Amino acid sequence: MKRKKINLNLLVGCFVLLFFLVTMVVSFFYTPYDVNAIAVSNKLQAPSSAHWFGTDPFGRDILSRIMAGTQTAFFVGSVVTLIGVVFGTLIGGFAGYVGGWLDEIIMRAIDALMAFPGIILAIMIVAVFGTGTLNTAIALGILATPGIARIARSGFIQNKQLEYVSAAKSIGVHPLKIIFREILPNIYSPLIVAASVAFAIALLAEASLSYLGLGVQPPDPSLGRMLKESQEYLTTSPWFTLAPGITITLLVLGFYMLSNGIRDLTDHRSK
Amino acid sequence: MTYVVRRFLLLVVTLIFISVITFLVFQILPGDPVRTMLGPDADEAQVETLKQQLGLDQPGHVQYLHLVEGFFQGDMGDSIRFSRPVTGLIMERLPITLSLAVISLIIVILVTIPLGIFSAKREKKWSDFFLSSFTQLGMAVPTFFVGMVLILFIGMSFQFFTTGGYVPWSESITGAIGSLILPALTIALPQIAISFRYVRNAILEQSKLDYVRTARGKGVSEAIVIYKHVLRNSLIPVVTVFGLILAEVIAGTIVVEQVFSLPGIGRLLITAVSYRDFPVVQGIVLYIALVVVVINFIVDILYAVLDPRIRLKS
Numbered sequence: 118m119k120r121k122k123i124n125l126n127l128l129v130g131c132f133v134l135l136f137f138l139v140t141m142v143v144s145f146f147y148t149p150y151d152v153n154a155i156a157v158s159n160k161l162q163a164p165s166s167a168h169w170f171g172t173d174p175f176g177r178d179i180l181s182r183i184m185a186g187t188q189t190a191f192f193v194g195s196v197v198t199l200i201g202v203v204f205g206t207l208i209g210g211f212a213g214y215v216g217g218w219l220d221e222i223i224m225r226a227i228d229a230l231m232a233f234p235g236i237i238l239a240i241m242i243v244a245v246f247g248t249g250t251l252n253t254a255i256a257l258g259i260l261a262t263p264g265i266a267r268i269a270r271s272g273f274i275q276n277k278q279l280e281y282v283s284a285a286k287s288i289g290v291h292p293l294k295i296i297f298r299e300i301l302p303n304i305y306s307p308l309i310v311a312a313s314v315a316f317a318i319a320l321l322a323e324a325s326l327s328y329l330g331l332g333v334q335p336p337d338p339s340l341g342r343m344l345k346e347s348q349e350y351l352t353t354s355p356w357f358t359l360a361p362g363i364t365i366t367l368l369v370l371g372f373y374m375l376s377n378g379i380r381d382l383t384d385h386r387s388k
Numbered sequence: 389m390t391y392v393v394r395r396f397l398l399l400v401v402t403l404i405f406i407s408v409i410t411f412l413v414f415q416i417l418p419g420d421p422v423r424t425m426l427g428p429d430a431d432e433a434q435v436e437t438l439k440q441q442l443g444l445d446q447p448g449h450v451q452y453l454h455l456v457e458g459f460f461q462g463d464m465g466d467s468i469r470f471s472r473p474v475t476g477l478i479m480e481r482l483p484i485t486l487s488l489a490v491i492s493l494i495i496v497i498l499v500t501i502p503l504g505i506f507s508a509k510r511e512k513k514w515s516d517f518f519l520s521s522f523t524q525l526g527m528a529v530p531t532f533f534v535g536m537v538l539i540l541f542i543g544m545s546f547q548f549f550t551t552g553g554y555v556p557w558s559e560s561i562t563g564a565i566g567s568l569i570l571p572a573l574t575i576a577l578p579q580i581a582i583s584f585r586y587v588r589n590a591i592l593e594q595s596k597l598d599y600v601r602t603a604r605g606k607g608v609s610e611a612i613v614i615y616k617h618v619l620r621n622s623l624i625p626v627v628t629v630f631g632l633i634l635a636e637v638i639a640g641t642i643v644v645e646q647v648f649s650l651p652g653i654g655r656l657l658i659t660a661v662s663y664r665d666f667p668v669v670q671g672i673v674l675y676i677a678l679v680v681v682v683i684n685f686i687v688d689i690l691y692a693v694l695d696p697r698i699r700l701k702s
Contacts, residue, residue, distance in 0.1 A: 234639035370528035
């Protein structure tokens, strides 16, 4: 009998993410060419040994720009996930622990927000507060919050009925201490899965907003905006579109695989 | 309270909630919204006139009620950039976005259900890892990138497809389809990858139940077992999935209209945002909210029609 099944999702996901993480770190110190160096005589070169992914209409090296683009992607993803996890856990934990009509109101609000296409709310927030890397991240962070809150809430509801919580209550442990010190450590694994999914969605949303011209603005590099810039040259220089597009897809795929891998892992353990 | 009434109340609550959020977001606009709209060169008189025009000189709750009243009367004020009623601008572009959304949904349904049945029949042969990778790929690929790849590999090879711009239905039906089919496919492909696994799982779950074994035991043909018994009983999860992807399809049209230069509501929204044309942004957000919420309501009602247990339980 086979004792252990290989967790392919976790393995492949970690490998892909590690690859991009290393790429991002390296890009701070080294890119094959200067990210913004314009060399018009070199414009729209096909991929070659000198320029692995070719050059853009300004003669800039596409590989270097993709490497720099991963910095923005990881930055936005991290900020969004941080906002989502912190506020999601607070709101969801509060609703789940307190319960009653307050929980009902918070949950209806969350349902309403989640029924609505996220990108449109993001566009609305950006319309009001302006574009740019940080604003994009904050707008997407607000959108990530309800989903995580819902997961945190169900974790709290399950746990607050368990004996260890009633035991803590009966010896007079402060409610805040019960929430953060007792229950929270027990719902880490669904929260990590949710955070990983939030990261993936944030990357996609950042790319979409930047593609629409409403997200990350120059000079900050962005994979989504590269795709927008490439559209005009789609038929003549397809690599300009394919390279950043495939990069985004792989990056997002890495996070989805990671989240599924962790879920499989923890499901397995709980059995 | 009956099921339908409860669902309807939820619809109303959701709409109120979204309208309040939309209203508040435009209230907390940093700085003076009117000045932002008019630009730095506007003088005091211009600012006052526009404020009165937009009703911004009134207290908050009056403004909100005014917004709600206008919403139901189809009067969302005038666009700042186009100097025309917002509702008119939206209605002009609605046919394009609506056609796009409907064609995408048709493609999703036409592909997902047969694919779900097909893959359920090959339960053992299609490994879960392969299926989940396919689904994850569908979730990971940005919609607009799918569109660009389709333009590159299909749009350029066949004359039939128009890959930029829109041909109205009244002008040419084949032309309209030609200009909408690739964008619709762009929206549909990732949704198919995500939803067919739900159909597959629903069918697999049903096929293991006793009534299916009984039907097979009686010698009912496989086609009738699948289509008459299993598929019907799998409809609840299938309807849920289509309810869920609907919001995705609407969000998809916003982005995909940009890829294919379709002058629909998405393009209007993007233009409005770049020109800080807030009445238009507000109008579009609220009407999209209405559509999404009403469709969710219809899905809820469909549950009750498909499965009386849901109706009776509450």
